[in-house]
C-alpha cells in the first residue's frame with residue numbers, strides 16, 4: 001500500500017554526486033566562503049547546531065553555579081550539552097498555539113546567575129524576539145537563537161537583536177547538506193574566541209562525511225510512498241516499532257557523547273553547505289505553497305500550532321490532538337505516516353504549553369505530495385479529530 005512518510009530527505013542524487021566528487025578530489029586547504037546574504041563576516045560553519053552550541057559554551061567558559069534558560073521545547077541533546085557544561089537549566093513556557101514566549105515567566109526565572117536564554121523557532125515558523133532581547137539586554141545576558149528548524153534560504157540570517165543565531169543543515173532539514181551548522185555570531189569578541197577554538201580542532205575525516213552521503217542517499221530512496229508503504233507494512237508484520245526505528249535512523253548521532261563534535265568540517269561538507277546555501281527561493285516557495293494548502297484543508301476547529309503564521313517556512317506541519325495514538329493509527333490506515341516529534345520540554349512544572357506542544361503529531365508533508373493528497377490528508381485529520389472529540 002502507498003504511504004506518505006512524515007518527512008522526506010531533501011537531498012537529490014545530483015547532490016550525492018556533487019558530494020562524492022568533492023570527497024574524492026584533492027584538498028585545496030583554501031578557506032571556502034560560506035555566508036548569508038547579510039552578515040557575511042559574522043558567519044562560520046560548524047559540524048552541527050549542537051557543535052556550535054558546545055563551541056559557544058566552551059568559549060564562554062561559564063562556572064558551575066551559572067544558570068541558563070531554555071524556552072519552550074528542544075531536542076534532548078541541546079539540554080544535555082548545557083548540563084554537560086555544568087549549567088543549571090531552567091525552563092520558560094510558550095503558548096502551544098502561537099508558540100509565543102511567556103515573558104512574565106521569563107522575568108521571574110532570571111537571577112543574577114543567569115547567563116543566557118536559548119530560544120528555538122519551532123516547526124519552521126519564526127517568533128518575534130524583540131521583547132525577549134530587550135529584557136536580556138537590560139540584564140546583560142546572551143540570547144542564543146536556535147534556528148535549526150527555521151532555515152528558509154540565505155536571505156534571512158536570524159534576528160539582529162540576538163547574540164548568535166544557529167542554523168542546521170542536518171539530514172532532515174530543508175535544503176539539507178546531511179550535516180553542518182552555520183553560526184552567525186554578532187558579538188565580535190565571542191565570535192573571535194569561538195572561531196579560534198574551532199580552528200584548534202582537528203579536521204573531520206572526509207571518509208566520515210562520505211559514509212554519511214552514502215547512508216542518507218540510500219535512506220532518501222525510501223521517501224517514495226510505494227517503497228515506504230512496503231517497508232512499513234513489513235515492520236508492522238514483524239512487530240517492529242517503525243516510528244522508533246525512523247527516529248533512530250534519521251537523527252544525527254549523539255556526537256557530543258563521543259566527542260566527535262569537536263572537529264572542523266571537512267572541505268567536502270563545506271562545499272555542500274555552500275551549494276545548499278544557494279538553493280533558490282523557488283524551493284522554499286513551493287514548500288510554503290504546499291503548507292498553506294494543507295493548512296487550508298484542516299478544519300478551523302482543529303488546534304494547529306502557528307496557523308496563519310506569516311513567516312512560516314513549513315519545515316513540518318504539527319497538530320495538537322485529543323488522542324495522539326488514535327490519530328496516528330487512523331492516518332496510517334489511510335496511507336499517511338504521521339509521527340510524534342523528538343522535542344521535549346525542560347522541567348515539568350508551570351510549562352503546560354510546552355509540554356502540550358511536545359505531544360504534537362507531525363503530519364506527513366512534502367512539496368512533492370500531489371495537491372489532492374494534501375487536501376485528502378487535511379480533510380481526514382479534521383474528520384478523525386471530530387470523531388475523537390465526540391467519543
Ligand SMILES: Cc1ncc(COP(=O)(O)O)c(C=O)c1O
Pocket residue numbers: 047048049050051074075078120146148149167168169170180181252
Ligand atoms: C530545535 C532544534 N535544535 C537543535 C537541533 C540540533 O541540530 P543539529 O542536528 O544540527 O545539531 C535540532 C535538530 O533537529 C532541532 O530541531
